[in-house]
Amino acid sequence: MPELPEVQTVVNHIRPTCVGKRLKRIQPVWGKVLHNFKEADVNLILDRPKVVDVYRRAKFIIISFKNHIIAIHLRMTGKLNVTDEHFRSKHITAVLEFENDYSIYFEDVRKFGRIYLYDDLKVIDSKHGPEPLGKNFTNQLFKKMVSQKRRNIKALLLDQTFISGLGNIYVDESLWKSGIHPSSTSNLVPENKIFSLHSNIRLTLREAINNNGTTIIDFNVNGESGRYTNYLCVYGKAGEPCLKCNDRIEKLKIAGRGTYVCNKCQMKYVEKYS
DNA sequence: AGGCGTTCCTGGGGGC
């Protein structure tokens, strides 16, 4: 399930092949993959379809041109494979062909992934919160944001309009590292724990990026697995001893998601009488 | 406002 580090890993991987090259064609192999445009629009709208840059915003891979951007969202099971050979797979949903004979094969078993065409980042920015690794994302800002909401902390961190890029894995990891139970209510978490959470979110994301992300089931880049899987502390560890206190890690359902938690060392901050 | 259920999808696992 690609989250910020996995998307960043994909960007780092495809960037050198694409920047400066002209996009020849986007071929939708599966009908619904192009979310807000048609194959022909690429020729009509993209006047000089030379790739200016490839970068990440939230969980989107942004391929930018002079006056437009193409945004790719991998959702659950999307993968990009870059190759100058024919790529065979049952689950190709789209192919982006470049002038240098390289193509990006969008492979997506569950078909939730989509490709978008926009003039610029405005639409995406309007629906997304700050980048957790961004310069402006200070612990004071985060404290203010979290305390202004009275909301389940896990649901809040998963909400892309609140903060960008986090998903189920890195939320569980960050909350565990910070000793905050995912059932907590955001504005009741003490300041020192919010600061700790801020720092652990950034630390976890950076370490994951340095290890090319996490491979649970589906994520890889051109078949290469992310190594962060080896560094996970709670995610997927139901029944195993907590690395901090030796209590058993439990799997619960919180905010509609499978959630891994140590009930002993993750403090639950909730209203006493409710 | 925020929580919750539903939808989109398919493969894989459990139960029998």
Place this chain on the structure above:
DNA sequence: TGCCCCCAGGAACGCC
């Protein structure tokens, strides 16, 4: 072995 059912989950959407 086989078949059915349920589950996984990011994000959008509708409902209360």
